[in-house]
Amino acid sequence: MENNVSKSVVENILEVKNLRTYFYTDNGIVKAVDGVNFNLKKGETLGIVGETGSGKSITALTILGLITIPPGKIESGEIIFDGQDLLKLKINNLKHFRGNRISMIFQDPMTSLNPVFTIGNQLIESILTHQKISKKEAYQKALDLLDMVGISDKKRRMKSYPHEFSGGMRQRAMIAMAIANSPSILIADEPTTALDVTIQAQILELIDNLKNKTNSSVILITHDLGVIAKYASRVMVMYAGKPVEFASINDIFYNSIHPYTLGLIGSVSKLNEEKKERLKPIKGTPPSLIDLPKGCTFAPRCKYAIKICKESFPPSIEEESGHFAACFRAKEFLNKSLSRD
């Protein structure tokens, strides 16, 4: 992935290089993020897909400097934003970026909003933290933000507490806070997992519209391949803390060269399929991050695994332009000498 980064430096707004975030627990070292590389282009939506414990959320939290140290530790890596390495910044300088230039929408709006302050109060706080304007101007701005995220009856809603909002409305309020300072990067960590499907569609549409309006970039973290198919332009697939495949949306879905991605796609039932095809699940379960298998972490579940897979972890190689995979047999998928079924 390193090559790709240096090729297109101009339009990259964020570059993450060789990021490793470990947690030191009593039971051993949890390698939550272990060698993540990616770049985010201006105006794009980058999808990060993976199952529970694949390290997708920890990647996001590390970018924002929200890892508790200890037990967490950032072992290595660079996060280049605006020509600066965010990992080298002091906490006071980092605060200029966090919630301002880079902001985040969390999964569960109930636990991420403060229950004892009104929505207005929390909105105004996020504005005043980063902008030198009067309280009155901030109030006006907060009203405009509620308008932008589609909350009606704004003046009354400013005085409401989070518990008076429905799940979808809370997530709208969270989005209003996240975009309060017109960030260049919006990280959405499973923004709709806690919501019903019809509400999920509303919220994702809202995030996409705001992105297009403000020409910002979005990192969309999810386990839902349907959501990825709809909104992402490029996708990073993670497994057990490592990126295993990174490619354009079409390459991921139609031309995948990593067995885990192939397995994920085979595991979901498609609503549009006329005749019922049996699902093809991946056998076994994801490994514990404390006790990772030797070699490729996916090898014990992989039906294509050969001897070398159990000995060392395959490097991430650009197999074709913009298409990276960490698999010893990726080339065989690519030249079709290995069947994808």
Added chain:
Amino acid sequence: MVEQENNLLEVKNLKKYFNLKTGFIINKSAGSVKAVDDISFFIKKGETFGLVGESGCGKSTVARLLLRLLKPNAGEIYYKGINILKIKQSRMFKYRREIQIIFQDPYASLSPRMTIGDIVSEPLEIHKVADKKSRINKIKKTLKVVGLNPEHINRYPHEFSGGQRQRVGIARALILQPELIICDEPVSALDVSVQAQILNLMLDLQKEFNLTYLFIAHDLSVVKYVSNRIGVMYLGKIVEVAPSEELYSKPLHPYTMGLLSAIPIPDPELERKRQRIILPGDVPSPINPPSGCRFHPRCPNAQEICSKQEPELKNYSKDDNEHLAACFFAGKPI
């Protein structure tokens, strides 16, 4: 409800209201939550009937009512032609053997202090099936059937992953050789790759033991994969019932259309070409549901009549397969 004999389960006009109370010393009634409001459906022997709906639509309450874990306010539940709401507890005991449940959360539904063997053998003890020796053989056999290692009989739930725990839950439901299994969101707590394993296992077991499933979930693509027929619920009401292929290809109720359209399909080219309908607004509170058709405030097709009169569930099918919908303008595109 044409052929009575083939129906393993038949539900008629089932209602469940939960009373709300306010006040600390003197309880005042503050209305009720109409969790399940006059629903009827049937399940044929050997089929899977899917029940979908968003949170708060009453689908889990239906599961509890069918097991008599909750007492309905009105209605009838016929199991093999017998109204199980009218029979005594002692007779109900016999039927409990035949109707089992698989719960949503495999972390909360297994006692952490019991071994896998104890958990799976508890139904045998309660119903006094087999002696101790043959019980162990039976448990080992069942564990093997659901894809667990029979050697793990003495392990505790915390030693297993989510998918394996759900297999234990399935083994517990299976051991009494039931006829009907109620599956209340059995895979929604699991990762995608593990979901597919459990869904395939459930389909295999159905074939092997001739099981009938009531499959409750909020994920329409999962429900479509396992079900023969699907019922769609909205705010305590069934708004549409159809064979699963037909529900997808020819939905009649605007809520079903909106629900189908809201689910993104994991196929980028198709998904980006597709016209999506996004339903406006939130699901209203079941405490004070909208007048007339409960869906009318969110419905793009709503007319004056929709807010005044409640539409009945009518059959729109021309052949033997029922396709029911409760809408004055059923089939009108949105």
